[in-house]
Amino acid sequence: MKTALKENPFSNRAIWLYTVAFVFYATNHMLIIALPFLSQTLGAGRSEIGMIMGSYMFVSMFLRPLAGAVVDRFGPKNIFMIALVLNAIVLASYSLEDLWAFAIMRALQGAILAFFSMTIHLLIIDLLSEKMRGQGLSLLSLSSMLPYTFVPALVLYMKDQISMTALLMIFAAMGVTNIVLGIRLYVTIGQQASKEDSKGSELQTVHDKKQASSVLFPAIIMLLASVVFSVAPTFLPLYLESQGLHSAPLYFLTETAVLIFIRFFGRKHIPSSETFPKWLVVLLIACFTLSPALLAMSISTPILLAAAVFNGLALSLLYPTLMTYISFIVPTHVRGYSIGWFIAAADFGTSSGAFMMGWLAETFSFETMLGTATCLGVATLILALIYHGGKKVAA
Incomplete structure (x- = not known):
């Protein structure tokens, strides 16, 4: 039972x-x-x-x-x-x-x-x-x-x-x-x-906590992803309004619908093992990279909806996928400590991303901000492609 x-x-x-x-x-x-x-x-x-x-x-x-x-x-x-x-x-x-x-x-x-x-x-x-x-x-x-x-x-x-x-x-x-x-x-x-x-x-010793360093790469990926994710909720409405458009609600409704649908129905496709899900992570990084890239090219309704779908896909699966992977590769007795660093990285990415992207938008332009977000996505994609995956550390 x-x-x-x-x-x-x-x-x-x-x-x-x-x-x-x-x-x-x-x-x-x-x-x-x-x-x-x-x-x-x-x-x-x-x-x-x-x-x-x-x-x-x-x-x-x-x-x-x-x-x-x-x-x-x-x-x-x-x-x-x-x-x-x-x-x-x-x-x-x-x-x-x-x-x-x-x-x-x-x-x-x-x-x-x-x-x-x-x-x-x-x-x-x-x-x-x-x-x-x-x-x-x-x-x-x-x-x-x-x-x-x-x-x-x-x-x-x-x-x-x-x-x-x-x-x-x-x-x-x-x-x-x-x-x-x-x-x-x-x-x-x-x-x-x-x-x-x-x-x-x-x-627990200092050595035990050093074993938790296997969380470093997933945390870096999540930090960079969170910086890119911070662009849409913080600045997209302002960008669209500056262009005389009021379609931000359509973007967020679409993104939210995709997020809820995929997070519920796509949960069975999240790998549940100590093997790094490289190609799924690469696919999700490509999705959140495409979102600001599309918005930088055009803000027509079809492009806006496509960007929302790509961002929703990445938002729905990247966090639980990396969190699941981390739960397998770190020792059980430092699991909470390791997960704490991972979530802190995501939080830091969100807060620092809003600050950095805001500075870029004010100093240069919204287009420059979107281009920078795209470049960060590409850099994250390259990191994921060259990463060979960590190994489980014995508990």
Whole structure:
């Protein structure tokens, strides 16, 4: 029976984990939209709002490797529940409606995100067999991005219907709801490892962590990919508007539809082994390279749709494919630490990409920005072609 559960990415325990992830990220996406409006009503300027909102990803990015090491030592199950409880407390604290409180709570949420995201990745790895691991990670990433497709519109509607105070109370209620969901999952899953494994993890050495260096190449690929991925959501609407076009919603709807469809139905094609999926990675890199290249050539509707499809394909499979590969090649007792560096690389690529591409667009032109993104894609493609794949390190 236990084996059958591990072979099913839609087992009750797996679905419960996807649900917890969905609610957690839905709440966070709602805050991303609502908090700037509430901060503005309390007298915050644009720079203050930027600092409040930016502290979230900044803290999360730098804490991810540490979070991974902590989870490796104490196990994902306990850290999972602690993160949910702290998240609910932070969400309730927003009701103080004070700018200093907002800044502190937002930074704390970044820290909580670092630990929570680590635990759910490791839990789904533990819940499923090696054969099903790729599917589970794909479905988990799908559940975390689904809120992004509808939450912004929902919050913009709600802010005109109810007070911000009421909206913040809804966030607090969602935090409590997630604790209830988390408890249900907590009592149905076992600890990640036996006591012997735990003792082994306590004896980690510097050499153990050096073994995790096999994550370096996938992390570099994800960092460069994230820089290119940052172009469309940050600057495409501005670029199209500067050309007198208002077709950005069409692009994002198409991209999102492709992302959801492929991440769900294409999950079975994610390799679930310690062999580097070279040609799949090369194909996905080619897709996200073609997207800005097409936009640099033309922004006609057919080209725009083609660029959205290519970008959606790359977004849907690259992250879960590389994450699955990493989960096989690093030692079990430093898996969280290694995954932490990988996710931090993706975060850094997104944040630094937005800054770098913004500078290029302002200093030169949007076309130069798209050309640079294309060149980065080509460089990433060359790296993938010459890479021979890492080898699994013994645990």
